[in-house]
Amino acid sequence: MFAIASDDVDEVQRVLGNGEVDPNDVVGPQSALAFALTNERLVHRMDIIKTLLAYGADPSGLSDPELNPPNRSSISDRHSMILSPPVTTVLQSMDPATRYYMKRADATNTKKASTIIQKSFFRPLARVRYDIVGQDRVFEQLFMVLNRHSRGFAVAPLVVLLCGPSGHGKSLLARKFGSLLRVPTHTVNVTTLQSTHDLWQAYSMSPYEEPTSLTLAQFLMENEGKRCVVVLDEIEKTEDPKVLYSLLMPWELGRCSPPGGGRHIDVRNVVWLGTSNVGHELVFDYQMTLPPQATLSREQYTELMGLVRPRLSERLGASLVSRVTAVLPFLPFTDDEKMAIAAEAFYSLGGETVASLPVDVVESSVRTALPQYLPAEGARSLHRAISGLLLEMSEFPQ
Missing domain, CATH: 1.10.8 (Helicase, Ruva Protein; domain 3)
Structure with a gap:
């Protein structure tokens, strides 16, 4: 409660992340979520609420008078009272963003999808739902892929291509991967590559990562055998797809040998993420075949995945895309x-x-x-x- 009252999002995240408290602990007259919703002095209320939800705060507790003490309002008989929850904790009285995240946290599909990776190393990624709006089918499919990989059902390294229209969360998801898992990340801007040599000598281009002087080859050597993330941003925007052909062996066998490296590097635990706009017209065309504001079923999303993969093969080459674990198209917003x-x-x-x-x-x-x-x-x-x-x-x- 002190962290929430301080209006410091980082402090709220610190105490929750360290396990010092549980967001559903009863500390005082209100739950942490009810306290944040009713505290009018909070400037960063939205981010604090999202943080609480990301760490498992249960919105259903708002209907419990012991966790969310009701207001008392007089009616015609001054000795009679009506008990009602504080207005700011009622779903219909919330702003559109808070209402959206509260409904998402309480949705059955959200809880089901999150349980898929609950017992795996990738469990912290369930929190990404409170950084990115929409894309429920993407998360559902991604979590299934991560679950299979963590349980040893996959024989090749984990390679996921996030594709589709611009501005729908692809780069944000790729960026959040490493920070949520607390593992090192190296981001390569593929638009700058002219040769295979450029790929392995590429420095990390993301302003959101710790500054580093390591090339991709050096990054992989320093983190050999460890879990880490390599992001290939705008993967299709290279003039010659052959620039990426040196990824064939690491994506299939989990070993790479950068030019001049002298030996093979074990990259079996690397998570390779690519972002691409390939297939964005296909995504919009597919959406147009559905009723307005319709949500894709799992079967429809699987069909869309199957339609987008050949487009990537045409652009990047079938030999490379055949080694990709999953192609996940991002969807238009409702x-x-x-x-x-x-x-x-x-x-x-x-x-x-x-x-x-x-x-x-x-x-x-x-x-x-x-x-x-x-x-x-x-x-x-x-x-x-x-x-x-x-x-x-x-x-x-x-």
């Missing part, structure tokens, strides 16, 4: 997901200026941004629209 993205951007970009605005004002404001959503640009178009909205609000305050 209206609820767009509202959640827009509301979260509204609080994040607006900061203290908008933190105390009534929920109905927030909802009506972010709804005006939805017409500016561009499917081909995804969340970036909504962030741009919200940025313009906040600028307009500052120049022409109500």
Whole structure:
């Protein structure tokens, strides 16, 4: 409770991550989730709530009067009272982003998918659902692949290609992989590669990772035999796919021999992640065959996976893609997901200026941004629209 009251997201994450407390522990008159929802002084309430949910806070506890003491409001008979939960803990009274994450945490499908990797090394990845909006089918399929790999059912290294439209969470998921698992990550910007030599001599290009002077070959040698992550960003954007052919052996046998390396390196425990826009038209075309706002079934998503893989084979070569464990297409956002993205951007970009605005004002404001959503640009178009909205609000305050 002290960490929440301090309005410090990092501190909340630290005490939960270290196992000092459980988010569902009863400490005082309220649950941690109820306390965060009802504390009007929190500027970073959204991020704190997401952190609590990511570490397992149970929204169903909000209906328990002992964990979420009700307000008492008078009716006509002053001696009679109605018991009701605090208004900010009622789903219908939450802003679109908080409501979205609360419903996601309480959904049966979310809980089922998370249990798939509960007993594996990859368990912390279940928390990524509170960093990325949408993509439930992606997570479901990813967790099944990780479960098979961790149980020894796979005979080849883990290689996953995240593909589809821009701005739908591919790079964010790849970036979160290493940080959630607390393992080293090396990100290669494939657009800069001209030769096989460039691949193995590539430095990590991600501003979100610890600065390093290691090349990819040196990174793999330093982490030989250990669990680590290599991200190949924009994997299809190389002029010559042959640049990537030196990945054939590591992706199939878990061993690599970089030019000039002198020996084979054991890379069986490396998680290889590639991001690509290949197949984005196919994703949109497939979505158009469904009723508006329909959610893909598992069978439909599996069919879409099968349709996208040949497109990647055409671009990268069948010999390389045949060694890929899973091709996971990212899907367009539903209206609820767009509202959640827009509301979260509204609080994040607006900061203290908008933190105390009534929920109905927030909802009506972010709804005006939805017409500016561009499917081909995804969340970036909504962030741009919200940025313009906040600028307009500052120049022409109500």
